[in-house]
Amino acid sequence: MTDNRHADLQGRIATEARDWLVLLSSGSVDEAALERFNEWRGRSPENARIFAREREFWQGLQALDGRARAVPLSAARISRRGLVAAGVATAVAGATLWARPDLLRRIDYRTAAGESAEVKLPDGSLAFLNTDTALALDFREGVRQVELLRGEAEFDVEEHMSAPFAVDALGGRSSTLKASFAVNVSDDAVTVTSVAGSVAVTSGGAPMLQLPAGLQSSYRKGRAPAAASIVDTASALAWRQGRIVFDGLPFGQAVHEVGRYLPERIVRATSRYDRNPVSGLFSTAEAFAALAALAGTQGLSVRRVPGVVILIS
């Protein structure tokens, strides 16, 4: 009897906790609602405990990530005319790219910070664009060429006897007849990861480097590709499942990596902890929470002015 009543009470609190979770995730919580929530949660240790449990379940539902693909992503196709207007809104995110009108004019596909997109190319091959990525296409008779202007993409290449498929970045080229591979371009370096099949990488006039599946190489502008190294492709391409995986990555690099998924500029008060290794598995959809958790491991705190800046101090 008492047990039953206890279970009833717990069930009622759990229902209320879920009410709050959905409300807090609505994107329009005002001061009064926040106060009511804090009052509710502070009313009893039981409320706080059950809220924490329900929150864990809510967080854990991130595992349904694969389902996200069933939901139409925001269209990545941007008309060249529309792009100028779009550029104003995302100027913060794409500072270096937007400063290059020559590149800007050529973009065919683009994702903003935190977005991803799947694009079917004219030859039937697929391109998966990670956050803050821009592609220009050149598809003609006998030519299958993509230029990666910014960001990161994985290509799932269909075989066509008529032409190899090439991805250009920073003056170098990765080409294949049939393969799955990812290319990542940062300010000064390109990284190529072969997932299936084989990819040929050329840069700086050096002899062609063959990359079989499971190997990675990188090159700087005008330089020869580095010797191939073995890579855990599941971790390297975790972003395809909406995840970011770090295994002993220096803190400074990890912050940079997570920052790619956020539109804000990240400002750091100190570089003292940059070399400390960090590990973790995060969701790209919760990049800000990931950043806060990473900062927390170094005893740092994070403040955010949405859309403008994130301060780590």
Next chain:
Amino acid sequence: MSESRIGQLLEAFASLRPRMEALARSRAGNREAAEDLMQDTWIKLSLSASGAAVENPAGFVTAAARNTVVDHVRKDRRRAEIDAEVQSLLWDATDDISPERVVIGREMLKMVESALDEMPERSRRIFLMNRLGGISHRQIARQLGISEEAVYYHIRRVLERLAAVRDSFGG
């Protein structure tokens, strides 16, 4: 005479507007907000226009603009603080960086997935848009042409069902 007062204010407002708007832009951070703030300022001025003529219209108008901008910046900051607090209430992983803690076991995930599959298409879609797409209730409502209450209802309904599955699983 209200005629002359509103005429005074309008004249002062028109001539000061570029400078006030530039100031508003530097404080509010963007052009759209600055334009809105100038609108608000003018609305306030026109509502005050029934009094006697003011001695220093330029000072009056400038003060009204400054108050509007300061108030906006304060609200904006408070808004950011509320957002930050809500985010930490929802996502702060206590002191534990390991996300394994919040990953649902494979078997339970399967059950939760099939329960989700059995939900009406509209509810499922709205739930995924919010929970995985991070899209706000308001945006979903606008996109689907339904009320925010309806969005809340769909998400709430799905979460209730999934929690029931978890509970029956012995969680």
